[in-house]
Amino acid sequence: MAQDDPKTLVSTQWLAAHMRDPDLRILDGSWHMPDTGRNAKAEYEAGHIPGARFFDIDDIADSRSDLPHMVPPVEKFMSRMRAMGVGDGHQIVVYDGAGLFSAARVWWMFKLMGHRDVAVLDGGFPKWVAEGREIEDMPPIVRDRHMTVRRQAHLVRDVTQVSAAAKLRDHEIIDARSPGRFRGEDPEPREGLRAGHIPGSRNVHYASLLNDDHTLKAPEETRAIFEAAGVDLSRPAITTCGSGVTAAILSLALARMGKDDHSLYDGSWTEWGMFPTLPIATGDADV
Incomplete structure (x- = not known):
């Protein structure tokens, strides 16, 4: 079992031991690929961890962008969190209905907005249910709570920054898609x-980092997986x-491995793959 860390x-x-903590806020951050046929909101309404609020990554997003679920403006994020009763002083725990899939995106978004005390539930809702723990179908009682946002711009990258990194080869670009x-x-x-990948990038399929029960593998195991993919973790x-x-x-x-100098390309392949002027590579990662 992974060591508990309320920041990761x-x-x-x-979670079961802290359920009654007054400053705990639980979020259901479920999101599913369209081809799964699953409806995250309907599943939440049918049953969720007691007290959980539903965090819709397609709604809490930048509606001005044509790209899916891009990071929302700070003002929109603050407004949505206030309405959900999530704010300053709260320890947040995010889970999803797949085990460990979209909850990490919500975790990262809170980190981007400067909220430190946020963690993903290891194994998510499937593990919670498999252990016979309590669920409910009632919406939580919500009271407004102010959230102070201090956007951590270094945690996100746009297409121009990623393009420069790919040319200069001064970052390790790591792609989570399937091989x-x-x-x-x-x-x-x-x-x-x-079809293809950003030139110079390495492939670490996200599923390779998970155990059979959708919990995250131990840091020493994930480190070995990154290194086996050719990722230089010193960069x-x-x-x-x-x-x-x-x-x-x-x-x-x-x-979880203690590496702090990493950011996320928000547009990812949906953005990169649509622009014919951006270079792509195919086959295995180049050296």
């Missing part, structure tokens, strides 16, 4: 995108994926 990852046992998508052999789930890293969701699983694993 906590166990179901930890088939990384090599350009499998089609992208979103229409109109080219600053940029994580990327299809649309900025599973890249956050890589970011969470890096944080």
Whole structure:
């Protein structure tokens, strides 16, 4: 069992022991790929961890962007969190219905907004249910709570910054997509995108970092996986994926390993793959 750390990852046992803490806030950050046929909001309404609020990453996003669930403006994030009763002084725990998938994206977003006390629930809702723990279908009682945001700009990268990093090779760009998508052999789930990867990037499929029960592997195991993929962990890293969701699983694993100099490419392949002027590579990662 992973060591509990309220700033990165906590166990179901930890959450069960802290359920009645007055400053604990639990968020259901479930999101599913369209081809799964799953409805995250409907699943939340059918049953969730007691007291959990639903965090919709498609709604708490930048509505001005054509890209999916991009980081929202600070003002929108603050407004949504106030309405959800989440704010200053709260210890936040985020889970999702897949085990460990989209919850890491919510964790990263709170880190970006300067909230330190936020953790992902290891194994998520499936592990909680498998252990026979309490669930409910009632919405929580919400009281407004102010949230102070101090945006940590170094935790996010845009296409211009990633393009420069790819040219200069001064960062390790780590792609969380499947090997088939990384090599350009499998089609992208979103229409109109080219196949392949950012030149110079390395492939660490997010699923390789998870155990069979969707808990995160121990830091020594994840470190070995990154190194086996050719990632030089002494260099600053940029994580990327299809649309900025599973890249956050890589970011969470890096944080658990004690690595602080990493950021996330918010637009990820949905942005990079649509621009014909941006270079792409296919096949395995180049040396």
